[in-house]
């Protein structure tokens with residue numbers, strides 16, 4: 349997919365990666381970019397910064413009726429949605445001790461919201477014979493987010509769901525991409541680094557921390573090539589290969605890194 353004259357929706361569009369995607373889509377010539385976020389004020393600020401092509405929307409991705417209303421409204425206003433980016437995501441910052449409410453929130457934002465948006469946009473895309481779903485998952489969805497059990501489990505689920513969609517709908521004109529960055533300099537990671545969280549330190553020790561604009565750059569390339577797995581950190585492919593070939597050896601390596609960082 350090339351963004352010229354496209355209609356795109358970005359959830360979590362007020363945050364680091366979502367805002368960078370929104371800005372980049374507009375710069376690539378999109379006809380409209382809907383910047384949707386729980387934080388309506390921040391979404392307005394991002395849209396205003398982009399200019400008239402951008403439209404802010406208040407959206408809680410965990411509320412299916414709101415997702416459906418946003419899709420209906422966008423299709424009514426602009427005639428179609430070419431690219432839907434399910435990008436909003438949350439961490440919990442803990443392990444098995446994290447309470448059920450936080451597990452539930454991670455499940456709803458990181459997984460169920462992707463189901464809601466696919467349910468809402470697929471009928472129109474299938475009727476028009478095409479469309480692209482971009483799901484922001486994470487390297488945690490193909491590896492592990494040390495220090496965050498619910499993030500790891502839900503991001504694995506999000507990659508699994510995206511793969512299911514890709515296999516099920518590709519021959520009917522639908523393209524699906526799973527964006528799986530490792531460390532990106534957004535409030536989500538920066539807060540963890542500032543507070544010295546183990547997970548954030550493991551990410552920082554595992555590869556470069558990219559800017560959101562670098563992730564947007566890699567996304568544009570991945571969308572152009574209609575790639576399923578978009579890996580802004582190419583080393584993640586290597587880690588995933590090692591993990592698949594030798595799960596015990598890969599876990600031992602990760603445990604060694606954790607021991608080194610906590611010594």
Ligand SMILES: NC(=O)c1ccc[n+]([C@@H]2O[C@H](COP(=O)([O-])OP(=O)(O)OC[C@H]3O[C@@H](n4cnc5c(N)ncnc54)[C@H](O)[C@@H]3O)[C@@H](O)[C@H]2O)c1
Pocket residue numbers: 359360361362363364365366384385386387407408409410435436437438457484485486487488528529530531532533534535536537
């Ligand atoms: N920052 C990283 O290192 C990193 C790495 C890999 C993947 N990711 C993923 O990238 C995506 C974007 O994260 P980010 O780093 O830009 O984080 P961020 O916290 O800067 O932005 C996330 C945005 O999602 C919004 N949001 C949260 N819950 C929502 C809801 N229920 N409805 C609508 N919007 C909601 C927030 O308001 C925020 O604007 C997430 O899915 C995250 O898991 C981030």
